[in-house]
Amino acid sequence: MKRLSNAVFAATLAIAVPAMAAEHQNAADVSHATPETAKMFEKYFATKTSEDVEGTMSFFSKKLATYTDATLGWPMDYDYVHGLFEKYMPNWGNGKSYPVQVLGGAEKGNGSAIVSFVDTPELFGGELRILGAVDFKDGKIVRWVDYWDSSAYDDGLYSKYKTAPASFPTDFKEGEVGTNASKKIVDISTHLQSALSEGDAGEAAALFSDDAEFEDMAIRTKIRGKAAIERYLQRVASVAPFADQSRLRHVVGSDAGGGFEWFASSNSTVKGGITALSLDAQGKIISATTTYDERLLDRKVAEQLASASLEP
Structure with missing residues (x-):
């Protein structure tokens, strides 16, 4: 919200959440992204912010290799991601998830990209500034791995959500999806x-x-x-x-x-x-x-x- 002036912020409170998401997405730097993937992420984050579980899951392949949070150590398949969104989305209120920059992307449904994005504190308890590595096949997301610095994240939440070292994943399924980059x-x-x-x-x-x-x-x-x-x-x-x-x-x-x-x-x-x-x-x-x-x-x-x- 710091990106908005106080006047704009006040006015924004009266606008529906999807409209707020669109405003953020329009500001994303897509100068180094394929048009196909820039448009896809615009729709994805607007759908996610609007708390539409099924709509958000429609961007993922049912054969999703993994959605991994590399900081907390959450390796998730399609059903796990669905359950996570079902659990947390109804509690997001005015929270937002919006892209900042997209690098690379798909052509005709196949390829890969890095997306820089922000989850506001309402989503997972703290402002998360994330770099995500994303692979696409046949127009769907087949692998997504998020990296973020937790040093400013609440210590209690970090301890609660962090996977124990003995169980922390080491395979992020890159071998399963192969190379989808130029x-x-x-x-x-x-x-x-x-x-x-x-x-x-x-x-x-x-x-x-x-x-x-x-x-x-x-x-x-x-x-x-x-x-x-x-x-x-x-x-x-x-x-x-x-x-x-x-x-x-x-x-x-x-x-x-x-x-x-x-x-x-x-x-x-x-x-x-x-x-x-x-x-x-x-x-x-x-x-x-x-x-x-x-x-x-x-x-x-x-x-x-x-x-x-x-x-x-």
Whole structure:
């Protein structure tokens, strides 16, 4: 709601929830999305916000491999997702779920994308800013994995909802759905992840445009400019969970954008995360946004990463 002025906010209270959802969706950045998928997500989030359980489920394949919350460790099939929405949607009141950006997408029903979206506190007890990796087949969602930083989420709710470590899922069904991304985004994602894993800041920075941006949502850090990005990546090479000895999990997206899910190294207290990429016409990265659960980071590591945003 902070995106709206007080006057607009007051006026908005008198409008039906679907109309509010549409207003948010119209503001979503779809400049790096396929028209087909931009339109699909617009409808999906409006339907979800209107608390229409069956309408929301119509976007998912009955053969849904998984809808996984990678932060809380909820691996859900179609029936589980249906039951979850049936349980929680009636209590959402004026809550909203709306897209902020869509990267990549499907062509003729098949493909994949990253969607950045917000669930307001009415939905699940706190404002969740999420990056979701989504695969499509035959016009339906067959895999969806959400990544978000829980560091500001209520401690009690986190303890209540978090899956115990012994039962926390490790298979997010990427093998079941296969690769549904374009060759260009696969090549760039693979190259970037490999360079980060090996601590080669120069190789990683070479993939960026001159005026690119790199954002770590979990640490609340944004670096601007190719040269500055290279210096920053060098400073965090041995401590960032997305860097040192990380491994590629799954790539999604099209030639215009998308990104990749990654496993953190076995030495990290973070299990994994996601990196979203926007590409220019020459295939250079113009923005990279990564997130993971900062709550899991050792406090000293988190402080190192935060201080690394400063030039020495």
